[in-house]
Amino acid sequence: MDKQHFTSGSNTVRIGNYLIEQLYSHGIRHVFGVPGDFILGFFNQLMDSKIQVINTCDEQGAGFAADAYARINGLGVVCVTYCVGGLKVVNPTAEAFAEKSPLVIISGSPGIKERKKDPLLHHKVKNFDTQFKVFEEITVASVLINNPQTASQEIDRILNAALTYKRPVYIELPRDMVSVDIFLDPIQNNTVAQVDQYQEKSDPIILMEALNETIDMINSSIRPVIVAGVEIQRFGLQNELLNLVEKLKIPVSSTILSKSVISELHPFYLGVYEGAMGHDAVREYVESSDCLILLGALMTDIDLGGFTAKIDQKRTIYINSDKFSVRYHNYEEISLKDFIDKLIESNDIKQRVDFINKPLYSNLEQFCPIKGQKITIKRLFQCINSFLKDDMIVLADIGDALFGGTDLVIHRKTEFLSPAYYASMGFAVPASIGTQLANPKLRPLVIVGDGAFQMTGMEISTVLRFNLNPIVIVLNNGGYGTERSILDGRFNDILIWQYSLIPNIVGGGKGFIVETEEQFEEALLYAESNTECFCILDIRLDINDKSPALQRLTEALRKSSF
Numbered sequence: 001m002d003k004q005h006f007t008s009g010s011n012t013v014r015i016g017n018y019l020i021e022q023l024y025s026h027g028i029r030h031v032f033g034v035p036g037d038f039i040l041g042f043f044n045q046l047m048d049s050k051i052q053v054i055n056t057c058d059e060q061g062a063g064f065a066a067d068a069y070a071r072i073n074g075l076g077v078v079c080v081t082y083c084v085g086g087l088k089v090v091n092p093t094a095e096a097f098a099e100k101s102p103l104v105i106i107s108g109s110p111g112i113k114e115r116k117k118d119p120l121l122h123h124k125v126k127n128f129d130t131q132f133k134v135f136e137e138i139t140v141a142s143v144l145i146n147n148p149q150t151a152s153q154e155i156d157r158i159l160n161a162a163l164t165y166k167r168p169v170y171i172e173l174p175r176d177m178v179s180v181d182i183f184l185d186p187i188q189n190n191t192v193a194q195v196d197q198y199q200e201k202s203d204p205i206i207l208m209e210a211l212n213e214t215i216d217m218i219n220s221s222i223r224p225v226i227v228a229g230v231e232i233q234r235f236g237l238q239n240e241l242l243n244l245v246e247k248l249k250i251p252v253s254s255t256i257l258s259k260s261v262i263s264e265l266h267p268f269y270l271g272v273y274e275g276a277m278g279h280d281a282v283r284e285y286v287e288s289s290d291c292l293i294l295l296g297a298l299m300t301d302i303d304l305g306g307f308t309a310k311i312d313q314k315r316t317i318y319i320n321s322d323k324f325s326v327r328y329h330n331y332e333e334i335s336l337k338d339f340i341d342k343l344i345e346s347n348d349i350k351q352r353v354d355f356i357n358k359p360l361y362s363n364l365e366q367f368c369p370i371k372g373q374k375i376t377i378k379r380l381f382q383c384i385n386s387f388l389k390d391d392m393i394v395l396a397d398i399g400d401a402l403f404g405g406t407d408l409v410i411h412r413k414t415e416f417l418s419p420a421y422y423a424s425m426g427f428a429v430p431a432s433i434g435t436q437l438a439n440p441k442l443r444p445l446v447i448v449g450d451g452a453f454q455m456t457g458m459e460i461s462t463v464l465r466f467n468l469n470p471i472v473i474v475l476n477n478g479g480y481g482t483e484r485s486i487l488d489g490r491f492n493d494i495l496i497w498q499y500s501l502i503p504n505i506v507g508g509g510k511g512f513i514v515e516t517e518e519q520f521e522e523a524l525l526y527a528e529s530n531t532e533c534f535c536i537l538d539i540r541l542d543i544n545d546k547s548p549a550l551q552r553l554t555e556a557l558r559k560s561s562f
């Protein structure tokens with residue numbers, strides 16, 4: 001029998017239970033977090049609900065896990081206590097805001113009655129609203145639940161904001177409000193109606209004018225190209241993108257942040273456009289286009305290869321959730337979805353018949369290890385390319401795990417996740433937890449540097465506790481390899497751990513030391529067959545080894561500096 005939420009009467013519900021019911025109705029089946037006294041009452045309500053609590057080793061790990069869950073599921077939740085827990089979640093929240101991930105932060109706090117006369121309660125920093133003010137800066141909507149008469153409407157407003165804008169929201173829940181009864185009006189609390197109320201609509205006249213100018217530019221162009229950005233993923237528009245590409249027969253590229261927005265085996269897929277860090281064939285095709293259609297892209301310095309990309313605004317059609325321009329002509333009040341839908345519906349766009357693509361990844365060579373050959377980052381990613389399966393999702397941490405990972409061939413949409421804009425180290429290991437719980441059909445392949453692993457790798461314990469089975473590849477080069485390419489010094493060195501022995505510490509899993517190509521292939525094959533637990537591969541790399549992508553970037557930056 002399913003667990004049921006507590007209610008005090010037919011038309012009343014406790015505030016905490018109402019929040020849980022709304023989360024469940026929006027597809028939440030797991031909440032990540034760490035308990036604390038100010039949130040224990042709500043945790044207890046969660047335990048008596050149909051939502052599973054995933055308590056992690058640390059709040060930052062919970063935040064990264066919930067962020068990844070949101071990117072796969074469409075909404076994620078992290079639940080923590082006041083200040084000592086809440087302020088640890090600031091970094092994952094900032095990442096979710098920067099990269100447009102709909103993360104819900106629920107924080108317990110001192111009771112409303114406890115706050116009278118401003119007592120020095122534990123966990124308090126400056127004022128009782130200090131934490132609230134911090135989260136106001138890094139969320140799209142926030143609320144302190146302090147009024148039972150408006151609690152349900154405020155909860156609805158906050159959740160709808162997360163779903164509408166695909167950015168994090170903050171709910172502060174004082175501990176003496178969790179079990180307060182509220183009266184529900186069944187008409188006013190119609191979730192579907194409220195979600196529709198918060199959906200942004202395009203102005204039809206402006207949309208038509210923008211559409212006409214767009215069509216004229218596409219029809220007069222010789223070499224149009226689509227660059228599909230991360231908002232295509234966040235707003236669930238992958239199928240619409242596919243329909244548009246196949247109808248117009250215009251080639252499509254992705255950015256680093258949006259890698260896997262479309263299957264990278266699709267005949268119209270060019271590759272990742274990333275300025276000088278990318279392959280010359282992709283860069284030259286995109287930058288020579290006379291009609292560059294940027295859909296949902298965030299033009300960050302990493303997506304643009306450290307600003308080595310060359311994009312001329314007079315040749316662009318650029319739309320995301322914040323802006324829309326055709327060349328130098330700006331439009332307002334046009335949604336990304338409406339714009340793409342109208343392009344698909346239009347019969348006025350000239351059909352392309354002259355594009356013949358030779359996909360960058362069309363003839364993937366099977367990896368053959370060289371006996372006794374020391375493993376390198378270049379050969380490591382070549383081996384992973386041969387190893388990747390349709391049911392795997394790649395979680396790449398920042399650094400060469402990401403830069404090298406851009407050359408991987410992702411078989412299906414939304415099967416590559418990384419913090420490719422905010423660039424916070426430590427994302428990938430906890431993200432594997434959120435990813436696998438959001439979609440148990442996908443097995444995470446984690447690629448993480450040793451420095452990033454030492455920040456959040458303790459969440460391997462959470463992986464084991466909840467019977468998950470990621471394959472964790474640790475790029476062990478004794479420190480911060482990407483930083484060494486910028487400015488080297490002893491500050492880039494870290495203590496070398498025995499990563500293969502971590503299973504002995506946590507009491508489960510399988511560890512490997514990998515020094516040669518043969519050992520790497522053998523470890524991957526064993527990990528593939530062993531689906532019962534996690535596997536961790538300690539890849540012993542040369543301290544100065546780096547991926548071809550990072551080499552391309554550093555060479556381009558070096559040339560531009562002299």
